[in-house]
Amino acid sequence: MAELGVADHLAHGPLDTEELAARCGAHAPSLRRVLRELASIGVVRPSGDDRYALTEEGSVLRSDVPGSIRSSMRMLGEESFWYAMGKLPETVREGSSAFVSKYGELYEHLARHPEISRIFDDYMTARADAFTRGLVTRYDFTGVGTMVDVAGGRGSILATVLRANPDMRGILLDLDHVAAHAGDVLAAAGLADRCQVVAGNFFDSVPSGGDVYLLASVLHNWGDDDAVRILRNVRHAMKPGGRVLILEVVLPDDAEPHLGKDLDLRMLAIFNGGSERSRQDYAKLFASADLELGQVVELGAGASLLEAKPI
Template identity: 35%
Template sequence: MTPEEQSALLMRVSTGSWLIHALDAVARLGVPDVLGDEPRPVEEFADEVGADPDPLGRTLRALSALDFFTEGPRGHFALNEAARMLRADSPAPLRAFLSVGIERVLPLFSELEHTLRTGRPAAEKIYGMPYFEYLDSHPDADREFTRSLGRSAAAFFDTALDRMDLDGAEHFVDLGGGDGTLVEMALRRHPRLTATLLDRPAMLSAARERMRKADLTDRCTLVGGSFFTDVPTGGDVYCIARCLHNWDDDTARTLLRTVRDATPKGSRLLIVEDVVPDGPVTATAGYSDLVMMLIGGRERTLSEYEALLGDARFALAGAQPIGTVAAPRLHLVEAVPQE
């Protein structure tokens, strides 16, 4: 590695935390929404976003040096491909990820050493309790967490529904359904389908409002409870979307066994989850697994999912990649009950 390469590596490492704050700040101001492909003088658009032109220009100049935004003549800025992801209408919801990253993820990494020394999730040290117990006891934080996930979920739920084959299904059960994004999309696509959404009681207000606005209240039953104890019976398709990776293997195995006890013969279990390769992982997959480790979960390979399913008396029936820009490793994993 040359001295220049060493310097560039040190810069990327040392700027990580301030970069996310700087991007979040300019996104909150709405700077990406008022810029286009042609450079504009900062004095002109600073007024539009309610900012002081001097610190805004200096911030954008620094971000341009890190490949976010493009600086034309000095003090003139335009969008590039990376900055375009910060727009409110971007299909890659970087804004939501920045917000979650600052409020939830960075504090976790401050206690990574605790996890390395003890094997316990950093979240337990920070919040004094398991992560999802903290969300249960702080409903405002819980609702914001749900909204952030919902904003990033619609694109990959749309792709997942393309592959789910629900045409012959009668009742869809969404376990850990959050604000109801997936259920709403499924019911809109399949007019004869009914659904049950199970989630923690604190989560149901957002789902209830979503169903009301969509005029789907009569087709969706909302159940407050835990998918470790309260899995509804009577479904022919059960879905767990972006939940299993929240838990360690023992807990995920317990969850799947509870689901298996509730699933009738002939039903299907659909899992929407990231699947990491068996060999070396990408940088984003490695980072995602660290985040899950800090809250008490893990990302898994397909063979690891197959083993968990087998322990819970499910058989793996298939797996299809459904990745999007926001979730490139996402898969639809299908399983069927076994005796």
């Protein structure tokens, strides 16, 4: 349903299967069988002879609604990501990612396949939406002149923070193939005159002179040594009195159910070394980079903001 865009095509009213198949580019008899199953789980409903309508539950699979999960479903079902989870037993047996063995490092894989990269970027943008609202309402950016968004993707988080803080300027750093799209997003948001987009690799360096450095869903991609290397580059680049903000899912120290524990298995499947971490784990990383953990702000949607300052 997500990949074929069924919810988008049903957004404006019921369609019969033949018409819906034509719009989706699908084989009508096969789609008819899928619709029968979708109706049984409540995301579409019959609306006359061989006609289907979208339900309220199914509307979250539209591309154009707040809280859409379409990009998440497409990412989970994308061939290489599906392979990663299917090969999780092999990864656990060997202690190294079957995904990496077959496809290479994730970001190199995405750079080679723009169509997958677009799905991934859509997913990351949608995923960030909920906790970005928490970021701008629950963290005090008073006095921040420049924020550097390290590996800032398309720039959606930076754009939200800048709109909420009109006196702030921003710098976004990301790899070449990502940074090219970020400039377009920031310009479309009317923020081109307040932003600089820099193409580069945070293992080499990060832009200097920032008051705040944001790393959102970055450190969990890397093992401890690489994470410390990134943090040291940030520590070296920041102004005196600067801060580092780490936006991640933070694992509880006990056995309670938590979204991060499911995400951690996906990190295990896709990366060699990447993992979700606890507050204590992050405190150790910061100390290794001459930083000290300060406040931790819950942002909602399972995410937290960890603030660190130079020791």
